[in-house]
Amino acid sequence: MQPFSYLNTPAGLMWVIVCIPLGVLMTALAYWIINHVPAKWLCDYNETPSEELLTGKRVKFLPTGAVASVIAALCLVLCRLQFNKGYDIYFCLLAVIVFDCLLIAVADIKYQIIPDQFTIALGVLALAVTIYDFARGYHIFHTQWWSPIAGAFIGGAVMLLVDFIGMLLYKRDGMGFGDVKLFFAAGILTGFPGTIYTFLISILAAAVCFVVIILISKLTAGSSENQEENTGLPEEKQDGEESSLKESTTDGSEKSDLLADEAAAEEQTEEKSVGLGSYLAFGPYIAAAVIAYIAFFDSIYYLVGLYLNLF
Numbered sequence: 001m002q003p004f005s006y007l008n009t010p011a012g013l014m015w016v017i018v019c020i021p022l023g024v025l026m027t028a029l030a031y032w033i034i035n036h037v038p039a040k041w042l043c044d045y046n047e048t049p050s051e052e053l054l055t056g057k058r059v060k061f062l063p064t065g066a067v068a069s070v071i072a073a074l075c076l077v078l079c080r081l082q083f084n085k086g087y088d089i090y091f092c093l094l095a096v097i098v099f100d101c102l103l104i105a106v107a108d109i110k111y112q113i114i115p116d117q118f119t120i121a122l123g124v125l126a127l128a129v130t131i132y133d134f135a136r137g138y139h140i141f142h143t144q145w146w147s148p149i150a151g152a153f154i155g156g157a158v159m160l161l162v163d164f165i166g167m168l169l170y171k172r173d174g175m176g177f178g179d180v181k182l183f184f185a186a187g188i189l190t191g192f193p194g195t196i197y198t199f200l201i202s203i204l205a206a207a208v209c210f211v212v213i214i215l216i217s218k219l220t221a222g223s224s225e226n227q228e229e230n231t232g233l234p235e236e237k238q239d240g241e242e243s244s245l246k247e248s249t250t251d252g253s254e255k256s257d258l259l260a261d262e263a264a265a266e267e268q269t270e271e272k273s274v275g276l277g278s279y280l281a282f283g284p285y286i287a288a289a290v291i292a293y294i295a296f297f298d299s300i301y302y303l304v305g306l307y308l309n310l311f
Helices: 003-007 010-036 062-080 088-110 118-138 148-168 177-230 235-248 251-277 283-308
Strands: none
Touching: 003 010, 003 062, 010 062, 010 088, 062 088, 062 283, 088 118, 088 177, 088 283, 118 148, 118 177, 148 177, 177 283
């Protein structure tokens, strides 16, 4: 049954309604798990957990949880419309995959780490879908037995290639090894050539998000500069304050130390902002690409077929 045809049925409308609170519960559970998993899960190998990980709340549900709930609900609706009547097992397994991808996204955004436990869970779920796909003879995700194997190794190899290129160009890791393992696990589900399409979707999603972040940062910086100009003191008043500062400062060395401290603080702020802006966690985009492939794989292959027919 086609997705839009299923949406016009009573069962389709019921599932759309059910998926909305289910998405909220799924997101709340994901945040709860991130807050209660062992601290070591959210640390790099041989890294000592920070005080934030050991004590206190790690992630707050609001306001990001509200946005994540909407996204999770939409993903569940799309999955159910794609795998509707007669594909209940598919939907249940894929809904858990969506949940696991949500965990991966939250962990990578917050702590720049993809816990191996979440990656292993994704691999196991992907293998379960693959086995069920072959056992029932549906061949929805894989038409050949070697497809999941090729997808896994191609996914991992692509991430390793990106990491190698980053090492050559920037003398630093171009891609975290957690991303390599994540794409290896995802490749079991997406197979070949689905892994290639998933990689392209993740690159496109990361590029769009990166451009949006740059635009927002530039607009924010421009508004803050305008605010500083508008709230600036008149020139005469500034001169008066400078003269009073000179009069009140009796020791020239103290004034020099004060200026040096201010300059050091500005440099630290600039370095921090550069570091935040230069790092882009790629795990969330891989997770989003996997969900997009699940929800739109019919449309993806249709569009690819139209493109290939042009040649």
